[in-house]
Amino acid sequence: MARIYIEDLSHQVGEVINIHGWLYHKRSGGKIRFLVVRDGTGILQCVMAKGATPDEAFNSFDSLTQESSLIVTGKIRKDDRAPGGYEMELTNLQIIQIAKDYPITPKEHGVDFLMDHRHLWLRSLRQHAILRIRHQIIKSIREFFDDRSFVLLDAPIFTPAACEGTSTLFETDYFDLGKAYLTQSGQLYGEAGALALGKVYVFGPTFRAEKSKTRRHLTEFWMVEPEVAFNDLNDNMELAEEFLEYIVSSVLKQRAEELKALERNTKFLESVKKPLPRVSYDEAVEILRKKGVNFEYGTDFGGTDETIISEQFDRPVIVHRYPAKIKAFYMKRDPQNPDLALAMDVIAPEGYGEIIGGSQREDDLDTLLQRIREHNLPQSAFEWYLDLRRYGTVPHAGFGLGVERTVSWICGLDHVRETIPFPRMIYRLTP
Amino acid sequence: MARIYIEDLSHQVGEVINIHGWLYHKRSGGKIRFLVVRDGTGILQCVMAKGATPDEAFNSFDSLTQESSLIVTGKIRKDDRAPGGYEMELTNLQIIQIAKDYPITPKEHGVDFLMDHRHLWLRSLRQHAILRIRHQIIKSIREFFDDRSFVLLDAPIFTPAACEGTSTLFETDYFDLGKAYLTQSGQLYGEAGALALGKVYVFGPTFRAEKSKTRRHLTEFWMVEPEVAFNDLNDNMELAEEFLEYIVSSVLKQRAEELKALERNTKFLESVKKPLPRVSYDEAVEILRKKGVNFEYGTDFGGTDETIISEQFDRPVIVHRYPAKIKAFYMKRDPQNPDLALAMDVIAPEGYGEIIGGSQREDDLDTLLQRIREHNLPQSAFEWYLDLRRYGTVPHAGFGLGVERTVSWICGLDHVRETIPFPRMIYRLTP
Secondary structure, eight states, rough: OOBGGGGGGGGGGOOEEEEEEEEEEEEEEEEEEEEEEEEESSSEEEEEETTTTOHHHHGGGGOOTOOOOOEEEEEEEETTTSGGGGEEEEEEEEEEEOOOOSSSOOSSHHHHHHHHHHHHHHHTTHHHHHHHHHHHHHHHHHHHHTTTTTTEEEOOSEEEOOOSSTTTOEEEEGGGGGGEEOOOOOOHHHHHHHHHHHHHEEEEEEOOOOOOOSOOOEEEEEEEEEEEEEEOOOHHHHHHHHHHHHHHHHHHOOHHHHHHHHHTHHHHHHOOOSSSOOOEHHHHHHHHHHHTOOOOSSSSHHHHHHHHTTSSSOOOOOEEEEEEGSOTTBOOOEEEEEEEEEEEEEEEEETTEEEEEEEBBBBOOOHHHHHHHHHOGGGGGGEEEEEESSSSSOEEEEEEEEHHHHHHHHOSSSSSGGGGOOOOBBOOOOO | OOOOOOOGGGGGGOOEEEEEEEEEEEEEEETEEEEEEEEOOOOOEEEBBBBOHHHHHHHGGGGGGGOEEEEEEEEEEOOOTTTGGGEEEEEEEEEEEEOOOSSSOSOOOOOOHHHHTTHHHHSSSSHHHHHHHHHHHHHHHHHHHHHOOOEOOOOEEEEEEOOOOOOTOOEEGGGGGEOOOEEEEOOOEEEEEEHHHHHEEEEEHHHOOOOOOTTTSSSEEEEEEEEEEEEEEHHHHHHHHHHHHHHHHHHHHHHHHHHHTTTTOHHHHHTTOOSOEEEEEEEHHHHHHTTTOOOTTTOOOOOHHHOOOOHSSSEEEEEEEEGGGOOOOTTTTETTTTEEEEEEEETTTTTTTTEEEEEEEEHHHHHHHHHHHHOOOOGGGGGGHHHHSSSSOOOOEEEEEEEHHHHHHHHHSGGGGSSSSSOOOOOOOOO
């Protein structure tokens, strides 16, 4: 008999089938016994009735524990009251293993306990919903760029130079070549890719050795970074808003059930349509001051500032043209005001903070050389990057979107730790 | 005027458009000048004729150098003789930058020189073809699993314990938690995922600090690792052959032009159809001996052995049931012969060697505990992994496919270094 998955039951009504899975929970009432079985793709209620069900199966009910592995056989019928919409009239039950003392019980557990048992915690329906939404987000990201003929450019994880100081970099010995540093961003490589292939996206894990213990920080997180030759800041903002609309609408369409399981209020998601509101840094500072924040012009926004700014809008807001001195050396200056960088951040609603950061890049060789000197960076480490300005330089722009913050926002989670199967944080390296 | 890409020219015949790009090469004959422009999506021949083309554009021909950045304007016409099938009657030429002394010229360069200029080498049509095939392979891998309801499970890069010795592991300091090691495989995490979600795939970069200088080795490479609950060795082999057929046929269909550009003989690719031939380790040893190889039973196959075995078949060959002592501790033993592991490798044709390695996993707690002791592994580091056998264990199986070796094979390359944008090898950490 072919193995059937619970998610495919709509084709199996009236058929006698096997489901391979685990006991999620059970209950009994009078002469009826219910086994709720999960197989990773859904849950199925299996019904046993004293007299109708073979005695051997019926009598094993008492021995079954949560997460015991089993194969259930029976006829499938549609039942709108049942979880998932189908029910099995159980006729055979094959127990593979009785799980003894499964650690995660329906009672409340502390976060540390659950994180220590992350390999088992992943079996909960809540974690299934989050991981399926994560999967959909990643799929939508790739679809978006693939459909627009971007070429995937996997940037290296090992990078040679600690360009912007080593304090937030993880390092490792690299044979006879000294130290290698784990990438914090594939952007510089993405720029080389854009000038070769027109439009590319880098998508991989990135690493920050920041000693941050906030609910937004992981030491290891995934980032997608598109980069497009001949794009300016305005093109970049348009790409970002089209991109966000695509991702969010894909999740709303494909993962409605999972959003419901997470009790996500989708009001703020449904409004993610382009155009997104755009405010300059100067205008954002005005917003803060009107709200009574004593904000010092020229500094960066903190988490609370971002929340206040985002609360003025019903969808993510793009903040552009930041003071150059708080932004990276490679950002192009605004020709209208050289104190400003042609940077843009997208701030998510509901206090989820910055999910996208990007800019138009400095494309003039001499200006970029000057920035490298101003930032006291070692020019030799950037010679290859400078080559991109020596040989056929063009305007170009790109941005980075952090996957885990996006998952956190779309799922409406309190903490980024549930957005990835095995999160890594300053105090967490296991399991 | 909207920006048009060369790959979309079929919709632009008869239209006057702009192409943003770089000079790939140029030539002149009589009163005609040809500029071949690349924009990352293709190349376009632009024609200028003395008298017909505005003098300013025509006269700038001499100043244009390889990789100069420019915007060309003109009417598009179909011309089957032209590379790409279209031609532009150039009416305007805007030079953005004249590239001086572009290092990579049409003459032959040594590999070290090209690798030092990898950021520019990526601009060659050959590298475009390889990277587009790489992209297609990765896209097909994800499509294959997504279409079959596998859930993407991003395994951690940082792992806590150096389980199988540290000699081939990269390590980094991890705050107050001691050392973290860069993952060599996400499999153990994939197993946790399979028991939670039924069928999952891990897909990310993996790392090996091997001091190997062969044409098959990178220190940083991408691997996809599906894992399926309730699959046995046979299911695993079926999944692997269906998977390989899917990937190869997608590339043949979607990237025929790129394969042609690489002058790839596709004979061995067209035959990649299931079922793949299957031979046991014992049968493979027989093949070697018949071919005159003095092979010691019980040892692992070397590169030359793999080539000889693969030459007996017109498509990839699956070798299964290896001696347990040369395989990993987590592999299940063959109930028919406990000296054998329920392992399988897929060996590519044409000397490309092993591209897939996998097995059914040991699912019995006591047996796995015994293996851990036999291999002198620290049990404490595996407690979470043992939990998967404590709480609802089930038969399960999976495999790993190395992306770069697959790209190398499908493209027909001599060396794995061209299969990834910025390769990392024992002697190569830049650019």
